[in-house]
Amino acid sequence: MTDGHITWQWQEPNTAWRGIGIYHVTLTVTDRQPVLGTLVIPENDPKQARVEWSDLGRQVLRHMLDLPKRRPEIRIMSYSLMPDHLHSIWHVTEPMPTSILSVVRGFWQGEKKIGRGYSMSIAPHSMRENEHTGQRENEHTADPLFHEMPFVRPLSRKGQLDTMVNYLILNPQRLATKKLMPGFFRVQKDIEIAGRKYRGIGNVELLQAARFAPVHVRRTMIDEAIHGDNKRLRDYMNGCVLAARQGAVMVSPFISDKEKEVMTVLLAEEHPIIYIADNGFRDYYKPSDGLFDAVAAGRVLILSPWEYDPSKRHVTREECIAMNQMAEEICNYVHSPELNSGKTNIPYVHSPELDSGLTNIPI
Numbered sequence: 001m002t003d004g005h006i007t008w009q010w011q012e013p014n015t016a017w018r019g020i021g022i023y024h025v026t027l028t029v030t031d032r033q034p035v036l037g038t039l040v041i042p043e044n045d046p047k048q049a050r051v052e053w054s055d056l057g058r059q060v061l062r063h064m065l066d067l068p069k070r071r072p073e074i075r076i077m078s079y080s081l082m083p084d085h086l087h088s089i090w091h092v093t094e095p096m097p098t099s100i101l102s103v104v105r106g107f108w109q110g111e112k113k114i115g116r117g118y119s120m121s122i123a124p125h126s127m128r129e130n131e132h133t134g135q136r137e138n139e140h141t142a143d144p145l146f147h148e149m150p151f152v153r154p155l156s157r158k159g160q161l162d163t164m165v166n167y168l169i170l171n172p173q174r175l176a177t178k179k180l181m182p183g184f185f186r187v188q189k190d191i192e193i194a195g196r197k198y199r200g201i202g203n204v205e206l207l208q209a210a211r212f213a214p215v216h217v218r219r220t221m222i223d224e225a226i227h228g229d230n231k232r233l234r235d236y237m238n239g240c241v242l243a244a245r246q247g248a249v250m251v252s253p254f255i256s257d258k259e260k261e262v263m264t265v266l267l268a269e270e271h272p273i274i275y276i277a278d279n280g281f282r283d284y285y286k287p288s289d290g291l292f293d294a295v296a297a298g299r300v301l302i303l304s305p306w307e308y309d310p311s312k313r314h315v316t317r318e319e320c321i322a323m324n325q326m327a328e329e330i331c332n333y334v335h336s337p338e339l340n341s342g343k344t345n346i347p348y349v350h351s352p353e354l355d356s357g358l359t360n361i362p363i
Contacts (some may be wrong), residue, residue, distance in 0.1 A: 017100045020092055022077070024164055024257055025104060027086045027111055028062070030147040032284070035118070036060060049176035056118045057081050062174055063110050064088060071096075081144035081167035082175065087168050089155070089165045101152060108149050117146025159292045166289060175285055177296045184295050187281045191303065194333040196326065199299040204270050206249055212331040213243045216253035216324050217259050231338035239264055244271035251330050253278065253323035255315065264290070272332060274298045276323045278315040303330075 017023075028034060036057035043047040053061065061081050061188040067073055072094050079088040083109045092100060177235050178185040184202055191198040193207075221233040244250050254263040265275050267290055275291065287295050287302060294300040305326070 011128075016111070018098070018156065019095050021093070021100070022161055023100055024151075024153045024155055025088050025090055025107075026151040027085045027108070027146060028066075028151070029086075030146060032084040033145075034360055035085065035145070038082055039172065039175055041082055041180070046176035046180060046182060051082055051172050053081055054113070054230045059114050060086060060111055063114060067103075067107060074103065077169050078165050080171045082171055085169065089164060089168070099282070104150050104152050104293040110145065111186065112144050112146050119145060121274045123262055135318045143288045161355075165290065167236075174292060177292075178286070181296055184298060185286070187285065194329045194331065196305055198303040198305050200301055200303045201281060201285065201287065202295045203272075203298040204301060205298075206274060206301045209247075209272070210251040210272050211243075211248040212248075212251055213240070214324070214327045214331050215240050215247040215254065215262050216264075216327065217256050222256070222258065233258065241265050241269070243272075244269070249274060252276065253320070253327065255323070256322050267291070267294050267299075270294075270297070270299060273301075274327075275300060275302045276307075276326050277302050277304040279312050280304050280306045280321055282308045282310065295327060 035054060037051040037053040038049050040052055051057075061079070064079065064086065065076055067090075069075065073092055073094050075091040075093055077091050078087040079086065090100075096103070155164055186201075188200045188204060191200050191204065192205075217233065217236065217288070221236060224230065225233045237258060240250060244266050249272045250262075250266055251274040253261055254260055263273065263275075273294075281304065286292060287300070291300055291302065295302070303326075
């Protein structure tokens with residue numbers, strides 16, 4: 001501890017993390033088999049959703065909660081056991097002689113042992129004799145229950161810990177929402193706008209809106225505000241909100257702090273937006289806290305022209321310029337007489353989901 005703040009030692013990729021720190025650790029079942037528990041949604045209300053743990057889930061969880069007995073430097077701060085994965089937050093309270101990755105690897109080996117015991121218990125008839133060793137083995141051991149090493153991410157930036165704790169708390173509710181409204185959370189491919197193809201999450205029918213407007217706070221507005229004249233910035237930001245109140249769908253990557261402020265107001269007032277993302281969509285993607293409920297309600301469409309890059313951490317200036325250009329393209333090309341007349345299969349905008357009506361889900 002330093003001045004009441006948690007400090008930790010960051011090192012280069014592929015080297016050890018040994019210092020004090022907080023880490024998000026996720027253990028995932030191979031092929032996402034829902035063997036750790038069952039999602040229960042009373043009265044089809046996501047807010048009441050919970051996960052009823054299986055015996056295997058309890059064993060997996062107990063093994064993790066016993067970790068501080070073996071590693072007293074580590075405290076389990078929070079966790080969420082889901083049907084096919086286990087999220088947890090670990091606090092390393094003092095420097096360790098080994099790396100956090102080594103500790104996680106040891107934890108993983110213990111969980112794999114539990115998984116092998118489970119596989120053998122459900123398929124005792126599949127035991128066979130190894131012709132080389134003479135020992136009896138389970139045929140399912142070639143496909144272990146926890147095939148991949150757990151995902152480990154340091155929570156080092158301001159606000160990350162609170163965000164992750166909230167994410168864990170809401171995990172069952174969000175899984176329930178995705179199950180009850182699968183259309184909005186399914187990655188939709190080949191959404192073509194102005195010759196550019198996107199993948200999307202959310203309500204594709206927002207592309208049928210009568211009016212669109214971009215949100216792009218210019219650097220000159222920021223500079224003027226820094227030097228004491230914030231009128232143009234204030235008027236522009238207020239104008240964006242006013243346009244949304246008058247029925248426009250606002251389109252933007254919402255990169256800068258001021259653009260994010262506009263987005264916060266738009267979401268709070270429940271206006272529809274089209275959000276340009278700087279990365280593609282990984283498997284089992286869920287929108288962030290601020291966007292999730294709006295996606296579920298059909299008020300948001302998230303678009304990205306890129307494939308998912310797991311190594312991506314920061315957005316480049318070139319990507320910022322490109323995404324703002326995409327927002328302008330969407331506003332200019334989607335806002336056309338053909339679209340406004342109700343025709344959706346036009347050269348400028350094309351989406352198989354939109355054309356077939358698969359995303360016309362009542363909300």
